[in-house]
Amino acid sequence: MLSDVYTVVSGKLDALSVARNMFLSNALTAKELQSVQSKSDEPVSAAEQLLNIIINKSVNVYGCFLEALKKTDQQDVFDVVIYNSYKGTSSSSPAT
Numbered sequence: 001m002l003s004d005v006y007t008v009v010s011g012k013l014d015a016l017s018v019a020r021n022m023f024l025s026n027a028l029t030a031k032e033l034q035s036v037q038s039k040s041d042e043p044v045s046a047a048e049q050l051l052n053i054i055i056n057k058s059v060n061v062y063g064c065f066l067e068a069l070k071k072t073d074q075q076d077v078f079d080v081v082i083y084n085s086y087k088g089t090s091s092s093s094p095a096t
Contacts, residue, residue, distance in 0.1 A: 005084045006051055009077055013047040016040055017072040018065065027064035028053065 019036040022028045028036075032053050039046035054065050069078040 003055060005080055006048075008080055010044050010047040010051060012074075012077050012080070013050070014072060014074060015043065015046040015050040018068045018074070019046075019050050021068035021071050022061070022064050025064050025068070027057075027061045027068075 015036055019028060019033050023030070023033040035053070036046050036050045039049055054061055066078060066081065069075070069081070
């Protein structure tokens with residue numbers, strides 16, 4: 001599902017706060033967190049790194065990602081991901 005909204009999400013995601021939250025929830029390893037943090041000067045690259053990690057993980061990690069979005073006040077990104085998971089499209093935003 002994330003691959004469908006990869007471009008939109010990578011442009012909006014605050015990957016560092018989400019990655020830290022996911023690490024604290026044991027959804028990411030220290031090495032994975034460090035790989036995202038190493039790209040802190042390039043926010044889109046950091047987001048892409050985090051998304052690439054999540055795409056290759058279990059459904060439980062995906063759920064943790066969604067929770068981390070909520071906990072880090074990234075409702076707009078959460079909405080894009082959830083909307084597209086229900087609609088099965090790659091639209092960039094929910095209908096208003």
